[in-house]
Amino acid sequence: MLDQHVLEELQEYVETHQLSLSIPLYESERNFTVDSETNIIALEDYIKENQTPSFSETLFAFIDEKGYTDSEVYKRAGLDRRLFSKIRSNPDYKTSKQTVAALAIGLRLDETKTEDLLDAAGYSLSYNDPFDLVIRFCLQNGTYDVDEVNQALEYMGVKTLW
Numbered sequence: 001m002l003d004q005h006v007l008e009e010l011q012e013y014v015e016t017h018q019l020s021l022s023i024p025l026y027e028s029e030r031n032f033t034v035d036s037e038t039n040i041i042a043l044e045d046y047i048k049e050n051q052t053p054s055f056s057e058t059l060f061a062f063i064d065e066k067g068y069t070d071s072e073v074y075k076r077a078g079l080d081r082r083l084f085s086k087i088r089s090n091p092d093y094k095t096s097k098q099t100v101a102a103l104a105i106g107l108r109l110d111e112t113k114t115e116d117l118l119d120a121a122g123y124s125l126s127y128n129d130p131f132d133l134v135i136r137f138c139l140q141n142g143t144y145d146v147d148e149v150n151q152a153l154e155y156m157g158v159k160t161l162w
Contacts, residue, residue, distance in 0.1 A: 002148050006141075007155050014133040014156060055100070056091045058120035062107050077106030078146040078162055097123045101135050102161040105146050111139045131158045 002010075053061070063073055074084040079102060087093050100121045104114040111125075114135070118124055125132040134156050138149050150160040 002143075002151050002155075007152065010134065010137050010152050010156065013137045014130050017127055017133050017136075018130065053120060054091055055095065055117070055121040056087055056093065058117055059087065059103060062109065062113065062117065066107060068107065073103065073106045075106075076108075076144070076146065077102040078150075079103070079106070095121060097121070097131075098159065098161045102146060104135075105138070105144055105149055105161070108144045109139070111136060114139055130156050134158065 063070065070084060070088065071081075074081060077099075079099065083099070087095060097118070100118050100123060101114070104117050107113075107117075109117060115125060125136055127133065131153065134153050135149070138144075138152060143149060143152070146161060150162075153160045
């Protein structure tokens with residue numbers, strides 16, 4: 001269990017690091033039209049050159065890199081075996097940000113590698129979302145017990161990992 005001092009530090013961290021958005025999200029809109037064979041080929045080439053590994057490829061590379069078994073990771077993450085099996089068997093499986101964060105905790109990833117895992121799933125940790133700030137705080141402080149992370153999230157009044 002997290003002690004009161006850690007919870008107070010967490011609250012101060014979130015309040016200090018939370019950004020307020022004062023700029024518009026979209027400064028301009030660009031319309032992209034594919035009106036020729038050249039544009040289609042250029043678009044296909046661009047995707048081939050810039051596409052990164054999928055979430056499942058990234059996840060299983062981290063598991064291998066750490067030398068963990070699948071069961072160690074999903075148990076530490078507090079995930080159901082069936083959910084993990086879906087991720088393993090379906091490379092296109094779309095998972096929630098909470099699940100990705102739980103897996104990062106289960107893998108005991110640092111902040112940079114957690115960002116890589118989230119990015120592979122199409123997510124990121126922002127500085128304007130209390131959930132994201134709590135996850136950052138836990139990673140920076142080496143809190144890799146999913147129950148303690150959930151306690152911190154609950155303390156800040158945001159959705160827990162599961």
